[in-house]
Amino acid sequence: MQSALILFGVFAVLVTFGVPISFAIGLATVTCITVLMSFDQAVFVVAQRMATGLDSFTLLAIPFFILAGNIMNRGGIAARMIELAKVLGGRLPGALAHCNVLANMLFGAISGSAVASAAAVGGIMSPLQKKEGYDPSYSAAVNAASCPTGMLIPPSSTLIVYSLISGGTSVATLFVAGYIPGILMGLGVMIVAGIIAAKRGYPIIPMPPFKEVVYKTLDAILPLMLIVIIMGGIIGGIFTATEASAVAVVYSLVLAVFIYREVKFTDLPGVILESAITSSIVLLLIGCSIGMSWAMAFSDIPYAIAEALANVSENPLVIMLVINLCLLVIGTFMDMTPALLIFTPIFLPVATELGMDPVHFGIMMTYNLCIGIITPPVGSALFISCSVGNVAIKDIIKPMLPFYVAVISILMLVTFVPEISLFLPRVILGYGG
Numbered sequence: 191m192q193s194a195l196i197l198f199g200v201f202a203v204l205v206t207f208g209v210p211i212s213f214a215i216g217l218a219t220v221t222c223i224t225v226l227m228s229f230d231q232a233v234f235v236v237a238q239r240m241a242t243g244l245d246s247f248t249l250l251a252i253p254f255f256i257l258a259g260n261i262m263n264r265g266g267i268a269a270r271m272i273e274l275a276k277v278l279g280g281r282l283p284g285a286l287a288h289c290n291v292l293a294n295m296l297f298g299a300i301s302g303s304a305v306a307s308a309a310a311v312g313g314i315m316s317p318l319q320k321k322e323g324y325d326p327s328y329s330a331a332v333n334a335a336s337c338p339t340g341m342l343i344p345p346s347s348t349l350i351v352y353s354l355i356s357g358g359t360s361v362a363t364l365f366v367a368g369y370i371p372g373i374l375m376g377l378g379v380m381i382v383a384g385i386i387a388a389k390r391g392y393p394i395i396p397m398p399p400f401k402e403v404v405y406k407t408l409d410a411i412l413p414l415m416l417i418v419i420i421m422g423g424i425i426g427g428i429f430t431a432t433e434a435s436a437v438a439v440v441y442s443l444v445l446a447v448f449i450y451r452e453v454k455f456t457d458l459p460g461v462i463l464e465s466a467i468t469s470s471i472v473l474l475l476i477g478c479s480i481g482m483s484w485a486m487a488f489s490d491i492p493y494a495i496a497e498a499l500a501n502v503s504e505n506p507l508v509i510m511l512v513i514n515l516c517l518l519v520i521g522t523f524m525d526m527t528p529a530l531l532i533f534t535p536i537f538l539p540v541a542t543e544l545g546m547d548p549v550h551f552g553i554m555m556t557y558n559l560c561i562g563i564i565t566p567p568v569g570s571a572l573f574i575s576c577s578v579g580n581v582a583i584k585d586i587i588k589p590m591l592p593f594y595v596a597v598i599s600i601l602m603l604v605t606f607v608p609e610i611s612l613f614l615p616r617v618i619l620g621y622g623g
Contacts, residue, residue: 298340521562
C-alpha cells in the first residue's frame with residue numbers, strides 16, 4: 191500500500207498543478223519504482239517497459255483509425271449522416287433531437303471519436319434545432335449524451351487499447367460485443383429526449399417524398415459501407431484490426447477526395463499532420479500508462495486492491511457495484527484512454543476472480559468511462575457540446591440529469607446481464623467465453 195500511496199499521490203499532485211497527464215503518469219511511475227530500486231535503474235526499467243509496450247502490431251491500428259476519422263470529418267460525412275438520420279427519425283416527437291442521436295451513433299461509429307462526433311454533428315444540428323424553437327440547453331444535452339455511443343459501436347480505438355492492456359483479448363470479439371450496449375445507450379437517450387420533447391411540444395419532420403428518401407439513403411450508403419467492410423473483413427478473417435484500419439484510410443481517402451470531392455490534395459498534408467500530432471499524444475499516453483501498469487504489477491498494487499475489495503464484501507454483486515462506482519468517479523476526473531490503461535490491470539483480475547468474462551468486463555468498463563467524458567469537471571465531450579451549442583456549462587447540468595439516469599440504468603443492465611455483451615460474439619463468432 192505504501193507503493194500505491196506514492197504512485198497515486200504523486201500522480202494526483204502533479205495533475206493538480208497542471209502537469210500534462212502523460213508526464214504526470216511517467217514521473218509518478220519513476221518515483222514509485224525509485225523506492226524499490228536505485229534512480230538509474232528505475233529510469234532505465236520504466237523506459238524499457240514503455241518502449242516494449244509500444245512495440246505492438248495491434249497499436250498500429252490507432253494512428254490509422256485517427257487518420258481515417260480526420261479524413262471523414264473533413265469529407266462531409268457528418269452532413270450525410272444527419273440527412274439519413276432525418277429519414278430514420280423524422281416522425282418522432284422532437285424529431286431533430288432524435289436525428290442528433292442517430293447521427294451521433296452513425297458518425298461516431300465511422301469516426302471512432304466522441305469529441306469529433308459532438309463537434310461535427312452538434313455544429314450542424316444546434317442551429318437547426320434553435321431555428322425550430324428547441325431549448326439550446328436541451329439540444330446540447332442530447333448531443334452530449336449521445337456522442338459517446340461511437341466509442342462502443344465499432345470500429346473503436348478504445349476497445350483496441352483495452353485489448354492490448356488486458357493481455358490480448360480478441361479485438362474482433364470486443365468489436366462485435368460493443369454493438370448492443372452502444373445501441374442501447376443511444377436508444378436510452380432517445381427515449382428520454384422523446385419524453386421531454388413530447389411534453390414541450392417540439393415538432394416532427396414531415397415525411398419527405400419517396401425520391402428524396404431514396405436519394406438521402408443512397409448518399410449515405412458509401413460512408414456506412416466502411417463499417418461493413420471493416421467488420422466484415424475482421425469477422426470473416428480477411429484481415430486483422432490493424433490491417434482493417436489501413437483499409438479504412440484508403441477507403442475514406444477515395445470517398446473524400448475522389449467521390450465527394452470535399453477534401454483536396456492540398457488539404458492532405460494538414461490532415462496528416464493533425465493526425466500525426468493526435469497519434470503522438472495518444473501513443474505517448476499509452477507508453478507512460480504501460481509503464482505505470484508494470485509498476486503497479488511489480489509493487490503488487492492490484493493484489494492489495496483486490497484484497498481491499500474482498501474485505502468490503504464477499505457478494506460479487508456488491509463488489510461489481512463498488513467497481514462501477516469507482517470507475518464513474520475516476521471517469522469524471524480522467525480521460526478514457528489513461529483511465530482504461532491504468533485501472534484495467536487493477537480491476538480486471540478482480541472481475542475475472544468473480545467469474546466475469548474479460549470481453550464483458552471490457553465493454554462494461556468502456557461504457558462506464560463513456561459516461562465520464564460527458565460529466566464535469568473533465569468531460570471533454572460535454573464541453574465540446576456546450577461550445578458548439580453556445581451554452582454555458584452551468585446551464586446544461588440540469589438538462590443532463592435525466593440522461594445520466596438513463597445511461598447509468600443501462601450501465602447496470604450491461605454489468606449484471608452478461609448476454610447483452612456476449613450474445614452477438616457467441617452467435618456470430620462462436621465465442622465460448
